[in-house]
Amino acid sequence: MMKNITIKPIVSIALLSLCVGSVFAREPFTAQELEAQNKARLKLVEQGYNEWHGSNPTMSANGLACGNCHPDAAASNPQTFPKWNSSMNKVVSWPTMSNWCITNVQAGKALNPDGDDMLALQAYAFQMHNGRPIQPGLATAQTKPIAVTYGKGFPSKPSGIGQDTK
Numbered sequence: 001m002m003k004n005i006t007i008k009p010i011v012s013i014a015l016l017s018l019c020v021g022s023v024f025a026r027e028p029f030t031a032q033e034l035e036a037q038n039k040a041r042l043k044l045v046e047q048g049y050n051e052w053h054g055s056n057p058t059m060s061a062n063g064l065a066c067g068n069c070h071p072d073a074a075a076s077n078p079q080t081f082p083k084w085n086s087s088m089n090k091v092v093s094w095p096t097m098s099n100w101c102i103t104n105v106q107a108g109k110a111l112n113p114d115g116d117d118m119l120a121l122q123a124y125a126f127q128m129h130n131g132r133p134i135q136p137g138l139a140t141a142q143t144k145p146i147a148v149t150y151g152k153g154f155p156s157k158p159s160g161i162g163q164d165t166k
């Protein structure tokens with residue numbers, strides 16, 4: 001008796017959401033839409049590449065850029081975050097860790113973790129780790145070096161600041 005009372009509304013809610021879902025579900029993206037979306041992302045990857053090599057002066061007060069110590073985004077390991085950081089004594093995100101390098105090793109001003117500059121840094125670092133398995137918590141010493149295949153799949157102009165490995 002109780003079962004009937006509780007199950008019926010659940011079943012009808014499930015059926016209703018199926019119907020509503022099919023009314024509001026849009027068509028899959030077209031090839032042109034996917035191309036436009038990827039183009040927008042690769043533009044951000046390009047911006048991130050430039051920032052990685054010193055294009056944003058607020059990120060460094062000592063002439064160092066990410067590319068000096070992380071050529072081709074090596075050892076930045078976006079696929080291993082969130083993870084424990086001993087100097088901050090807590091689990092941190094990739095943007096927090098990148099801001100740590102900006103403020104400590106580059107003596108620069110931290111980026112807004114939700115802003116376009118940080119988004120671009122992420123777009124570049126993630127692009128360079130494309131295909132890596134997601135392994136949250138893995139320490140840098142446990143990760144495999146990234147293999148870079150040139151033409152990287154995105155347009156880029158070396159900034160001339162920092163160390164370009166191209």
Ligand code: HEC
Nearest residue numbers: 064065066068069075076077080097098101102105139140
């Ligand atoms: C002077 C050298 C230097 C510069 C410049 C530098 N880093 Fe780092 N970075 C390090 C060192 C050293 C570590 C610590 C590596 C470790 O703990 O194994 C590190 C760690 C990281 C990590 C964490 C990697 C992991 O797997 O834990 C990220 C993310 C990172 N850096 C991003 C950046 C970004 C983004 C920039 C530029 C804004 C930058 N770093 C600039 C030296 C540098």
